[in-house]
Amino acid sequence: MTKRYCYACDLKEDAQLIAEYKAYHAEGNAWPEITKSIKDAGIVDMQIYLTGNRMFMIMEVDETFDAEKKAKMDADNTIVQEWENLMWNYQQELPWAKDGEKWIALEQIFQL
Template sequence: MSWQCLALDLRDDAALIAEYERWHRAEFIWPEVVASIRDAGILEMQIFRTGNRLVMLMRVGPEFDPEAKAAADAASERVQAWEALMSTFQQPLPWAAEGQKWVPMQRIFDLGGCEAGR
């Protein structure tokens, strides 16, 4: 199992940010979206926000394949509808590739690696 960390910005509008957060509450998120996440081998997923910046943490199993998840999502009408809805709230990071939403983050520190120095 491993962790992945990704970042994305929301449009800098308090009402849109509040609506985005509402859609991510357990009672509003679409069950098909949750199923697509779990079916892809994502064991845990959390999204954090500061201002309009989002950070997503995912703990994935060894079977997780981001390309297979993207293909499965592209084949799902419901997931595509969710992505279209979420796009109304999101804006790409300035350094994102064309069409890229969530940008992988690079780990630059790991406390576990510091234990040898003690």
């Protein structure tokens, strides 16, 4: 049984930066340590969609996933921290984000 989480984050409104960000996330370009850390946390599928400078991430997780555990794993992983710092060159907080909050959980308001 999987569970789905959806998040949003903005990129800086700069065509060159958006193109670079997309290149980092093109198939095969994400650092292998990053994809390993994602899978090790119980995330079985992750997709990011972009419109303008707004991104939406959809995560499918298995029963082993725990958001707090994932945050601690990320904080303790120097490669993940390097990646996150690099990505902050491209990303910006949503206007309603808490200080330092990057990806904001989306509220599901409809299901067919």
